[in-house]
Amino acid sequence: MKGFLAGFVCAFRGIVDSVRRGRNLRVELVMAVYALLLSAVTLTSPAQWGAVLAVIGLVLAAEIFNTALEALCDKVEKGRCDQIRFVKDAAAGAVLVCAIAAAAIGCILFFGYGGGRLLSFCRAHIWYPILLAVLAPPGLWFICRKPRD
Template sequence: MPSFIRKRITSFRYAFQGIATLFRETPNAAIHLVMAIFAILLGLFFPISATEWLAVIIVIGLVFALEAVNTSIETLSDFVTKERNESIKKVKDLAAAGVLMATIAALAVGILIFLPKIIELL
């Protein structure tokens, strides 16, 4: 097997290890996973369009991606120093804000797509 392909396989293995670490060690990622599964189940229960599925998939991916970046920043920051440092606090707060903004956007997408369908069902 050529070296290029071996390196790509190895890089995917590392990425999947990162996903496992994210869900094993980050409580918020587990909460996001439950909500993502709930959104997918709602999408299967209610007939949603391909465009609506795209929106749901994109915001789910965005939240998980930003949670992974946030967790990596927090892990690296904690490795650098355990002492209180205003610059590191600012970086960690900004990374957490990114996750929060993505989560709010995901919630808005969910409300826009599913609330009318839920109201119609009632």
Template sequence: MLMAYKDRKYRRSRTYLESFRHAFSGLKTAFIEERNLRFHLVAAILVLFCGVFFHITKDEWLVLLICILIVMALELVNTAVERAVDAATDHFMVEAKKAKDVAAGAVLLGAVISSIIGLVIFIPYIWQWLN
């Protein structure tokens, strides 16, 4: 059933600037409060440093940036799912746990695949650097 605008719990942003403020507030909250997001940020910075150090190609940069974006975006969505589930439940529910586990699994999948892609890109550079 659709709610009328006046029946909403929160009002919609009236301007694009207000929408951007909410989005940046969400990013700030996630970076401050979510340990895993900070871990992914440190990993991303390390990957970017390696990209500069090894002078990777433009195509490799694009792939790495997409991987970083995917992992960070999945982590943000996982955080949103966890917060929404926690707000909607006040006691343990099997289906709530499953929702949170599936969201965490998406982050894990993205991180593992991105790590493999990073290894495929960087191992030849590391091997050449060592020899």
């Protein structure tokens, strides 16, 4: 049982280290929070929730893999190397593909199918768009801050 729990500790440490190292992961975490806030207002079915949660998980996992791969590449090769450049670019491209798919799904669900619900909710609950705006500065701070080692 100790080995099993130790695996979770290592995995959590890897996530925390990735958040510290990767500004892009912090951007994606902030976007995930906004996606969940929009989901609470616009989504009406378990399938829609499943799609949003799946693409959030996919983007975050892809970015964590990318962050780990970049760290390994930087350790292996300090200078310029075409193979390392390809590996880093391909990994970043994979994250971009995931992010574009997530953005497309979000646009369809939040503004296509759920756009009317979102607008009606915002009109009836003025605090909601204010909340979204108030969360922007802490989100930007989280993204732009210099992580402590």
